[in-house]
Amino acid sequence: MMDGTTQHTERLTRNNALLLLVDHQVGLYTGVRDIDTLQLKHNIVGLTRAMLALKLPIVVTTTTEKLWGPLIPELAEVLRGVPVIERTTVNAWDERRVVGAVKATGRKKLIVTGISTDVCLAFPAMAALADGFQSYAVIDASGGFSQTQVEMGILRMQQAGVIPVGYSNAAIEILADNAAPEAEAVYAALGMPFSSLVFGLRQYYSQAK
Numbered sequence: 001m002m003d004g005t006t007q008h009t010e011r012l013t014r015n016n017a018l019l020l021l022v023d024h025q026v027g028l029y030t031g032v033r034d035i036d037t038l039q040l041k042h043n044i045v046g047l048t049r050a051m052l053a054l055k056l057p058i059v060v061t062t063t064t065e066k067l068w069g070p071l072i073p074e075l076a077e078v079l080r081g082v083p084v085i086e087r088t089t090v091n092a093w094d095e096r097r098v099v100g101a102v103k104a105t106g107r108k109k110l111i112v113t114g115i116s117t118d119v120c121l122a123f124p125a126m127a128a129l130a131d132g133f134q135s136y137a138v139i140d141a142s143g144g145f146s147q148t149q150v151e152m153g154i155l156r157m158q159q160a161g162v163i164p165v166g167y168s169n170a171a172i173e174i175l176a177d178n179a180a181p182e183a184e185a186v187y188a189a190l191g192m193p194f195s196s197l198v199f200g201l202r203q204y205y206s207q208a209k
Helices: 004-009 037-053 073-078 096-104 117-130 147-160 167-175 183-190 195-208
Strands: 017-022 058-063 084-087 109-114 134-138 163-165
Touching: 017 037, 017 096, 017 117, 037 058, 037 073, 037 109, 037 167, 037 183, 058 096, 084 096, 109 117, 117 134, 117 147, 134 147, 134 167, 147 163, 163 167, 167 183
Parallel strands: 017 058, 017 109, 058 084, 109 134, 134 163
Antiparallel strands: none
C-alpha cells in the first residue's frame, strides 16, 4: 500500500492517472435528480474528451444493459473504438475484467465517475483504495437519484479517503501548463465559458509579436 501522505499530495499527471467511467447508461440517466441531465452530459462528455486529448487511458463499464440500456449516445460517440465492459455486479470493482483493465494501465491515480454517485461511483472508488489506488471521485460528472443519497455517498467516500474533484479541475491539473500543445483542445473539450476568450487573447498576442 502506498504511503497515505504520498497518495494525497502527488499531483495528477499524464503518467499516473486514468479515467474509469461507470454506468453512464440511458436508463439510469432518467432517474438523476441532483444535477440537470444536460449539464451532466456536458460535464461527462467534456471530461472524457479532455482526457482523450491528454492521451489518458480510459476504462468504460456498463451494468446489465438489458435493464438499464446502453451508454448515453453523446458519450458513446466520443468513445468510439474504446471497448465497453458489460458486467452484472453492482460494484464495478467486483468484476475481474474491470480491475484487470485498470491494472493493465500501470496507473495508480483512478479518476472515477458513475451513475449513481452513491453506488456506481462510490463503491468502486472505495474498493480501489484497498488495492493500492488513490481514487478521485468526479462529483459533477456523476449523478444520483436524490440529493440526500448523493450527499451521503460523498460523505462516505471522503471518510474512506476518496478525494472529491470537479470535472474541469481534474483535467486542468493534468494539463499543468497552458502552453502545452493540448491546452486549446482541453479547454475546448471542457466547454468552460471563458476558454474561447482566453485563446482569442492568446492568438491576438501571438500575432502582435
